Amino acid sequence: MRIVVAPDSFKDALDAPSVARAIARGIEAGHSDCEIILIPMADGGEGMRDVMVDARGGQRRLVKATGPLGDPVEVVVGLIQHASTAVIELASVSGYSLISKERRDPLKTTTYGLGEVIRIAVESGVEEIILGLGGSATVDGGAGMMQALGMTFLDESGRPMRSHMSGGELHRIRQLVWDNPPDELRHTQFTIACDVLNPACGPNGAAAVFAPQKGADAAGVRLLEKGLMHWAQLLEKVSGRPLQQEPGTGAAGGVALPLLALTSATLVPGVDLVADSVHLANAIGDADLVITGEGCLDGQSMMGKVVGAVGRMAKTADVPCVAIVGKTGPGVEACLEFIKQSYTLECPLEETPSRLVEVGKRVVHELF
Numbered sequence: 001m002r003i004v005v006a007p008d009s010f011k012d013a014l015d016a017p018s019v020a021r022a023i024a025r026g027i028e029a030g031h032s033d034c035e036i037i038l039i040p041m042a043d044g045g046e047g048m049r050d051v052m053v054d055a056r057g058g059q060r061r062l063v064k065a066t067g068p069l070g071d072p073v074e075v076v077v078g079l080i081q082h083a084s085t086a087v088i089e090l091a092s093v094s095g096y097s098l099i100s101k102e103r104r105d106p107l108k109t110t111t112y113g114l115g116e117v118i119r120i121a122v123e124s125g126v127e128e129i130i131l132g133l134g135g136s137a138t139v140d141g142g143a144g145m146m147q148a149l150g151m152t153f154l155d156e157s158g159r160p161m162r163s164h165m166s167g168g169e170l171h172r173i174r175q176l177v178w179d180n181p182p183d184e185l186r187h188t189q190f191t192i193a194c195d196v197l198n199p200a201c202g203p204n205g206a207a208a209v210f211a212p213q214k215g216a217d218a219a220g221v222r223l224l225e226k227g228l229m230h231w232a233q234l235l236e237k238v239s240g241r242p243l244q245q246e247p248g249t250g251a252a253g254g255v256a257l258p259l260l261a262l263t264s265a266t267l268v269p270g271v272d273l274v275a276d277s278v279h280l281a282n283a284i285g286d287a288d289l290v291i292t293g294e295g296c297l298d299g300q301s302m303m304g305k306v307v308g309a310v311g312r313m314a315k316t317a318d319v320p321c322v323a324i325v326g327k328t329g330p331g332v333e334a335c336l337e338f339i340k341q342s343y344t345l346e347c348p349l350e351e352t353p354s355r356l357v358e359v360g361k362r363v364v365h366e367l368f
Helices: 016-030 047-055 112-123 141-147 167-172 206-214 217-240 256-262 269-277 281-283 306-317 332-338 349-367
Strands: 001-004 035-038 059-066 072-080 085-089 127-131 152-153 176-179 189-194 264-269 289-297 323-327 341-344
Touching: 001 016, 016 035, 016 047, 016 289, 016 341, 035 349, 047 072, 047 085, 047 127, 047 269, 059 112, 072 112, 112 141, 127 152, 127 349, 141 256, 152 289, 167 217, 176 206, 176 323, 189 256, 189 269, 189 341, 206 217, 217 256, 256 264, 269 281, 269 306, 289 306, 289 349, 306 323, 306 332, 341 349
Parallel strands: 001 035, 001 289, 085 127, 127 189, 189 264, 289 323, 323 341
Antiparallel strands: 059 072, 072 085, 152 176
16 A cells, blocks of 8 residues: 655644654554655745755755844755755745744835845856745835845935835835846746745735735735835836736735846746656555645645645546645635545644644544
8 A cells, every 4th residue: 555645834833744754653553554655745835945955865055144124044045956956935034934923014024135045046156046935024026135136226316225125115116227136147047936826916916915914904005015016017117028917926925026027037836846846746646545734725725735736636646635734714615626535633733743643543544
């Protein structure tokens, strides 16, 4: 009996490798003759770097940068493909997990540090940067990132805007001048991994949908929307490319906008990128059962998330798939087309590891 265990992380509780190992312990306790294949997954947010580096036998490098509110942070950058490709997680440098809840404010947070990390990677000679979007604390449209990459912003008086650009300042930009980009940037390919299809602007955009989760009130959302629309229009004039409604540009507060407008960049579903790296489809095709999982199973799970992607692959391969989840939410019924059954942990966060073991054991008892 071959079982593939391919879960996402359980946010605020366990990373994906730890989730996979806990489920495997439960399987072994319930059915010791099973062959268990552990394939931790990610969808472009936290965990993507480590999954890809481990799968590709890569390396890690520690760099220093500016956090979302200006505090210094140390950031791990993954290097794969003989160090020709850098894997960067936005969350590790501009993420909300770096800020206490009471300090979160997307009007003030910046992606300047992300630009610093990208600049270091470019100047080290990498040919490609894989950028994972997810868990961001920012809605600055990537303008802070572009400052660190050598862009100057002029205000209504024609004066340079010196402070790190934040979401609350976007509406003040009157002109942009990219006068100091890294020399090798024009030769660098960006692969931008995201887990949502929201556009940058509008009722389903970065400000309206995600800014309240990052600490913005109603007035803040309106100012952020105004700024994003203005920023996107400036980039559209420079690039000649329509950007405001492009699917996926709403991820991470619109950080993909300037990369799509001004560099060689492609926006891709993060879960597909990770699945290819770990050869998930081949493993599922040889399995008798697939177990996936995530913190919350709901309607969003089928839209670029790990459980949806794993479930679809399993259905294509005609292999039964079950999900172990922390909880369920609205729209969970849509998941049942691809997931044979879901098991809910129903426990406090600190009990997640032990409950995963228990439920892993229960799954093999019930199915075999």
